[in-house]
Amino acid sequence: MITPDSNLYKNIVTTWKAPGELWLAKLPEHLLKIEKLWGLESIRPLDNLSFHFVGTAKRKSDGLEVVIKTGCDIESLDRERQWLRHFSGVAAQVLETDKYLGATMMERLSPGETLKHNKDLDDDQKTIVIAGLIHELNSRSIISGAFKHISELAKDLDVLEGAVDSRMLSKARGIISELTFDRSQDRLLHGDLHHDNILKHKSSWKVIDPHGYIGDPTFEMAVMMYNPLDAYPTNSPLRKTLDRRMSILNDYLNFDMQRMKAWAFAAAMISTAWDYGDTKKLFGIPFLVAQELRS
Numbered sequence: 001m002i003t004p005d006s007n008l009y010k011n012i013v014t015t016w017k018a019p020g021e022l023w024l025a026k027l028p029e030h031l032l033k034i035e036k037l038w039g040l041e042s043i044r045p046l047d048n049l050s051f052h053f054v055g056t057a058k059r060k061s062d063g064l065e066v067v068i069k070t071g072c073d074i075e076s077l078d079r080e081r082q083w084l085r086h087f088s089g090v091a092a093q094v095l096e097t098d099k100y101l102g103a104t105m106m107e108r109l110s111p112g113e114t115l116k117h118n119k120d121l122d123d124d125q126k127t128i129v130i131a132g133l134i135h136e137l138n139s140r141s142i143i144s145g146a147f148k149h150i151s152e153l154a155k156d157l158d159v160l161e162g163a164v165d166s167r168m169l170s171k172a173r174g175i176i177s178e179l180t181f182d183r184s185q186d187r188l189l190h191g192d193l194h195h196d197n198i199l200k201h202k203s204s205w206k207v208i209d210p211h212g213y214i215g216d217p218t219f220e221m222a223v224m225m226y227n228p229l230d231a232y233p234t235n236s237p238l239r240k241t242l243d244r245r246m247s248i249l250n251d252y253l254n255f256d257m258q259r260m261k262a263w264a265f266a267a268a269m270i271s272t273a274w275d276y277g278d279t280k281k282l283f284g285i286p287f288l289v290a291q292e293l294r295s
Contacts, residue, residue, distance in 0.1 A: 002027060004024040008049040008101040014278060015051065016072055023072035027053065033105050034068060038096055044069050052077070056108060065108040066095060074102035075146070082145050083212040090136050091207050092199070109121055109201040111210075115286065116231045118194035123233045126195060127245045130224055131252035133198065135200035137207075138217045138253075142188050150189070150215030151180035153270050160269070160275045164287075168294055175262045179216050189213045195231045218259045221249050222267035239292045265293040 002009050002024060012020040023030075031043050035057070043055040052071035059066055081104050084091045088247055096105040115126055154176040157238070160169055190197075191211030199206050232241055238249055246260050271286035 002045070002049075002053070002201060004099070006049070008051070008053065011051050012072065020072055027036060030070065030101065031055075031068075032038065034098075034101060036071065037098060037101070037103075038105055040066070040068070065110075067092070067106045067108050068103060069106065070101065070103040072102070073098065075100050077104065079212045080104070080147060080210055082143075083147075083188065083210040086143050087137060087140060089208075090133065091210070092201075109199045109206055111200055113200045113201075115205065118200065123236075123241065124244070124248060127224075127248045128252060129198065130193065130195075130221075131249050133205060133207060133264045134193065134217075134220045134249075135253060137193075138187055138189060142186060142190065147188060147212050147214045149180070149183075149186075150191070150213045150219055152174060153177055153213075155288075156270055156273045156277075158273075160273050163276060164272070168269065168290065171294065172187050172266045172290075175266040177267075179218075179259065179262060183207075183215075185217060186214050187217045189215055189217070189220050191222055192223055192227075193248070194227045216259075216263070218255050219263050221246075221253070221255065221260055223271075224264040225264040226268045226271060226286045229285040232285070237269040238288060242289065242292060261293055265290055268293065 002008075009024060009240070012024055016023070035041070035043060039060045040057040041060060043057045045055045052069055054067060054069045057066055057068055058064065064292060069077070078099055081094055081097050084094045084104075084106070092109055093107040094104060095107060098153065115121075115129060118126070121129070154173055157169060157172055159218055182272065188200070190207060191213040192209060193207065197209045198207055224246065233240065236244075242264070249255055249260060250257050268286045268290040272282065272284075275284055275286065276282060
């Protein structure tokens, strides 16, 4: 089902090594257990899987179409389940979970089109959609749980020592330290809120695939500045698009402009570090965004 040349296979083996290979080998048996547990017809994988298996199925009892998500990192999937349930209504609805199997059954969003692929909205309008979701997410109170604080992401920058300008690295570390010192306004964040993680459901938009961090509410806007890598208008310079998006977010959320620029830079550097850790190469939109925002 999952071939060795697929992104999912490569990502799991690269990230989790031998345990990941073992999990992949047992995946067909694993899916059969999930089908039996929740009375499902055969689970069919979605396209373009990255780090977790996601598939669709129908519930035999009532024909309800559902989405199944599972993976070898059970703890992160458990945190994701907690996050989704906390943000019920804004996020895809969780129907069933099984921590032992590391599996979650969710409602299937319809039509399920991502904000990135929507042809009716321009970049400004898509940014307004994201602003509305950030406002709703930030309005929810923080909850307890095993969620990482965004300050912990600073250590991920270490891999860039000697690979990038030391001033960029120092700037990113300084931003994270400064903007996480006062935690009195911290919220539970999605942490990966961008155009590919926002799906159309009937007449509204819902979020999926949270990372789940605790931290400064302004951080929530940072990821959509560089991710997804192919969601930029082709008729506008990168810096103009970044400035325009932040201007709209400032209008709708009243976030401090300098704070947004700082977090956008730091988040892009963190993403650059993740890319470099996997490939030992500096490439892609995150590093370009960081370079644009370094001053």
